[in-house]
Amino acid sequence: xxxxxxxxxxxxxxxxxxxxxxxxxxxxxxxxxxxxxxxxxxxxxxxxxxxxxxxxxxxxxxxxxxxxxxxxxxxxxxxxxxxxxxxxxxxxxxxxxxxxxxxxxxxxxxxxxxxxxxxxxxxxxxxxxxxxxxxxxxxxxxxxxxxxxxxxxxxxxxxxxxxxxxxxxxxxxxxxxxxxxxxxxxxxxxxxxxxxxxxxxxxxxxxxxxxxxxxxxxxxxxxxxxxxxxxxxxxxxxxxxxxxxxxxxxxxxxxxxxxxxxxxxxxxxxxxxxxxxxxxxxxxxxxxxxxxxxxxxxxxxxx
Amino acid sequence: xxxxxxxxxxxxxxxxxxxxxxxxxxxxxxxxxxxxxxxxxxxxxxxxxxxxxxxxxxxxxxxxxxxxxxxxxxxxxxxxxxxxxxxxxxxxxxxxxxxxxxxxxxxxxxxxxxxxxxxxxxxxxxxxxxxxxxxxxxxxxxxxxxxxxxxxxxxxxxxxxxxxxxxxxxxxxxxxxxxxxxxxxxxxxxxxxxxxxxxxxxxxxxxxxxxxxxxxxxxxxxxxxxxxxxxxxxxxxxxxxxxxxxxxxxxxxxxxxxxxxxxxxxxxxxxxxxxxxxxxxxxxxxxxxxxxxxxxxxxxxxxxxxxxxxxxxxxxxxxxxxxxxxxxxxxxxxxxxx
Amino acid sequence: xxxxxxxxxxxxxxxxxxxxxxxxxxxxxxxxxxxxxxxxxxxxxxxxxxxxxxxxxxxxxxxxxxxxxxxxxxxxxxxxxxxxxxxxxxxxxxxxxxxxxxxxxxxxxxxxxxxxxxxxxxxxxxxxxxxxxxxxxxxxxxxxxxxxxxxxxxxxxxxxxxxxxxxxxxxxxxxxxxxxxxxxxxxxxxxxxxxxxxxxxxxxxxxxxxxxxxxxxxxxxxxxxxxxxxxxxxxxxxxxxxxxxxxxxxxxxxxxxxxxxxxxxxxxxxxxxxxxxxxxxxxxxxxxxxxxxxxxxxxxxxxxxxxxxxxxxxxxxxxxxxxxx
Numbered sequence: 001x002x003x004x005x006x007x008x009x010x011x012x013x014x015x016x017x018x019x020x021x022x023x024x025x026x027x028x029x030x031x032x033x034x035x036x037x038x039x040x041x042x043x044x045x046x047x048x049x050x051x052x053x054x055x056x057x058x059x060x061x062x063x064x065x066x067x068x069x070x071x072x073x074x075x076x077x078x079x080x081x082x083x084x085x086x087x088x089x090x091x092x093x094x095x096x097x098x099x100x101x102x103x104x105x106x107x108x109x110x111x112x113x114x115x116x117x118x119x120x121x122x123x124x125x126x127x128x129x130x131x132x133x134x135x136x137x138x139x140x141x142x143x144x145x146x147x148x149x150x151x152x153x154x155x156x157x158x159x160x161x162x163x164x165x166x167x168x169x170x171x172x173x174x175x176x177x178x179x180x181x182x183x184x185x186x187x188x189x190x191x192x193x194x195x196x197x198x199x200x201x202x203x204x205x206x207x208x209x210x211x212x213x214x215x216x217x218x219x220x221x222x223x224x225x226x227x228x229x230x231x232x233x234x235x236x237x238x239x240x241x242x243x244x245x246x247x248x249x250x251x252x253x254x255x256x257x258x259x260x261x262x263x264x265x266x267x268x269x270x271x272x273x274x275x276x277x278x279x280x281x282x283x284x285x286x287x288x289x290x291x292x293x294x295x296x297x298x299x300x301x302x303x
Numbered sequence: 304x305x306x307x308x309x310x311x312x313x314x315x316x317x318x319x320x321x322x323x324x325x326x327x328x329x330x331x332x333x334x335x336x337x338x339x340x341x342x343x344x345x346x347x348x349x350x351x352x353x354x355x356x357x358x359x360x361x362x363x364x365x366x367x368x369x370x371x372x373x374x375x376x377x378x379x380x381x382x383x384x385x386x387x388x389x390x391x392x393x394x395x396x397x398x399x400x401x402x403x404x405x406x407x408x409x410x411x412x413x414x415x416x417x418x419x420x421x422x423x424x425x426x427x428x429x430x431x432x433x434x435x436x437x438x439x440x441x442x443x444x445x446x447x448x449x450x451x452x453x454x455x456x457x458x459x460x461x462x463x464x465x466x467x468x469x470x471x472x473x474x475x476x477x478x479x480x481x482x483x484x485x486x487x488x489x490x491x492x493x494x495x496x497x498x499x500x501x502x503x504x505x506x507x508x509x510x511x512x513x514x515x516x517x518x519x520x521x522x523x524x525x526x527x528x529x530x531x532x533x534x535x536x537x538x539x540x541x542x543x544x545x546x547x548x549x550x551x552x553x554x555x556x557x558x559x560x561x562x563x564x565x566x567x568x569x570x571x572x573x574x575x576x577x578x579x580x581x582x583x584x585x586x587x588x589x590x591x592x593x594x595x596x597x598x599x600x601x602x603x604x605x606x607x608x609x610x611x612x613x614x615x616x617x618x619x620x621x622x623x624x625x626x627x628x629x630x631x632x633x634x635x636x637x638x639x640x641x
Numbered sequence: 642x643x644x645x646x647x648x649x650x651x652x653x654x655x656x657x658x659x660x661x662x663x664x665x666x667x668x669x670x671x672x673x674x675x676x677x678x679x680x681x682x683x684x685x686x687x688x689x690x691x692x693x694x695x696x697x698x699x700x701x702x703x704x705x706x707x708x709x710x711x712x713x714x715x716x717x718x719x720x721x722x723x724x725x726x727x728x729x730x731x732x733x734x735x736x737x738x739x740x741x742x743x744x745x746x747x748x749x750x751x752x753x754x755x756x757x758x759x760x761x762x763x764x765x766x767x768x769x770x771x772x773x774x775x776x777x778x779x780x781x782x783x784x785x786x787x788x789x790x791x792x793x794x795x796x797x798x799x800x801x802x803x804x805x806x807x808x809x810x811x812x813x814x815x816x817x818x819x820x821x822x823x824x825x826x827x828x829x830x831x832x833x834x835x836x837x838x839x840x841x842x843x844x845x846x847x848x849x850x851x852x853x854x855x856x857x858x859x860x861x862x863x864x865x866x867x868x869x870x871x872x873x874x875x876x877x878x879x880x881x882x883x884x885x886x887x888x889x890x891x892x893x894x895x896x897x898x899x900x901x902x903x904x905x906x907x908x909x910x911x912x913x914x915x916x917x918x919x920x921x922x923x924x925x926x927x928x929x930x931x932x933x934x935x936x937x938x939x940x941x942x943x944x945x946x947x948x949x950x951x952x953x954x955x956x957x958x959x960x961x962x963x964x965x966x
Contacts, residue, residue, distance in 0.1 A: 167738070167739055169739075170733065171752065174727075176752075362821045363792070474685070505848065509894075513904075571823070572823075576822050577894065577895045578896055579897030581875060581878040583857075586829055
């Protein structure tokens, strides 16, 4: 909570959140509020430039670009979210479990993750759609599986650090179950790290969605997506060189906002650490009593 | 304890020119923390003479460590000297820049802190680390630097074989001896020890205290020793400076202060310190908590915890006065003579 | 006769496996009865922390028995149940590390009750408030985080967390060594009060003699895994019968400056002859100035006076030698 409050004090966080709210609105109501039907073809205005009627112009079939971008938001964003949720669910839970379920599970889960990390995302997604059917849900599930190692590694590292804390040993002495230790002492400390990862994973997933739809994977025309719009615009670059700017900007702004958010969460949780040395300069140092070295008899050169 | 032949204590020409034996003189020092927002040291004066050991004692946050850091020119970020002077061997070092400090620290002032491991490189043998200091600071060639390092190790009661050992191979007490060897390697005039024995086992602590005393006597070192434990100070120091909430409340010879403290806080500290009596008894405590760092208090800063406080104590700041051969910051110092 | 709350009978502890195995404790006997405060003094490497962990069942002894109220306990499941009922509680040295920095005082103290279960939220609140009252903390602190309260208060919270479980035995590992003298005495006084008002037994483990001053009934001096001396604290520290205990007392800084023997008289000088001691020799032999040939064998603990045991071949003779050193 402290971290969220501190993050909100940063202007970059508020700007990023503002942009993401607009994107969320478009994802929810994009099709409904679009000025035109995104699949309606106006053959009289093919590849028209920006004008009062079509703010962002029209594409090669005369469809309104603004409407297609607004209506395409939902599919693009939801697909990215699907990948993140899948990655988080698989990665974070196995990451947590690898610390608590013993060495065999730890070893196996690490090797599986190493394997997943070697797979190229796009190729894997293409292969999965080839087997399971060319739909975005399947493709993004595959992308989510490949995002899991990212979550696995950060969750495992953070959990390892907190699972060895002395207060966890205290809880053990009180007879606490693993579930209690995870819920009370580990989860809330790991959350900021996972949140940062989720934000940057969302940005990566969005780029992947765009790439896949750009390649025509997972979407059946004429359904609009950001990547699809960008792809069709690029085909007519010589006739309408301004056209790719709008879809590219949508992708860039969203990815940028997500990365900014990730950064500010990370910086705000780090501020906790930064505060420590500043405090220790004013209090006298007698809180740490290290008895970490050697045995007492070793102090005697006579021995 | 093996006593190695010692190097003659040589005084540098510029020190000989100074007629006074005062090595360190701090006058009305004020140190602020958190970028000048809070005053943590609110007027500390003390002197340390050649061959004398002076102890700074006080609770956490009393300003003793900051005063000692200011004397070393190593105040942390956000901390600054607001007013007052620090004079080292007659030279005003209050506003010295980092480069000028380099010439003093290590050469003419040595320092030892609580945790020796954080000041030693874990992957280099302690002998090479000491020889490196000797080589750079004294300008000796490698071979002589090694001989000098071994000589120093023996002077602090370590065997020559320690030269080739890594910090992890040595115990806490031995590492602290290494730190002392580094601190006195350039034959400094002043040794500053900040909680240098706090983390050690009691039997080792006693040996380190004896070592510091021996170095003081043999080399005429001035020693500034900082500790939260009055009993340790009593073992080691000729004079005691008692800090409370950023101020020096009493300064005087150790024996006098132990026999008849003139400040109520010193009295209270004596009662709670270790008495060497381990049988069952009711332990004394000092009621209440010290004011937080930087608290604005119009009168005596100890008044709220003091059994002798009068209305007058709370009205105006209490000045330091000389009473019975020592300096006391208390209106009723005369009445407190026991 | 009632069984003592805790009994350690000839306990050996070995840590590590095979070639890296090291014997940390040898033949340790210890008895604690209700309402007693026992001090365990040991320096670095004495095995004092291992002793504490063995008592609470985190470590299984290689030989000997640990009995709680006469019942033999084994590390693992059975001990875990004993802990769950909360009869033995542990207070750690550094509350900054043993208190979760993200939990409030209320959540910290309530944790054990929640784990044990079976209480309503309002009952938990009542018990937490009562535990805080016992350690002299205001219930206004309930919503504070550990970083927002003082060092002395934090250690009291640790003690309250143990007390809320209604323990019979409290094991405190260096409970006051991170505190200054005034706070130290306050916490020691609190432990003394708890012993008399609640009748609980307390084991205080420390490297520092002043951590036991004024409150302990008996003291046990550990050196490299062995109990070298054990007896009533006033007598043991007043006139030690083991050279190591004497060295500890002489080395402890104190304002009472009259010392029958100085640390210097009790340390071996480098020029003094040493007896080569094999693995089976007296644990203190390589630091002891009074060492002779017989010290190549570990002395058994003998009862020098009723309730006062010492393990030294020269327990009666060394003092005269020391005075003349």
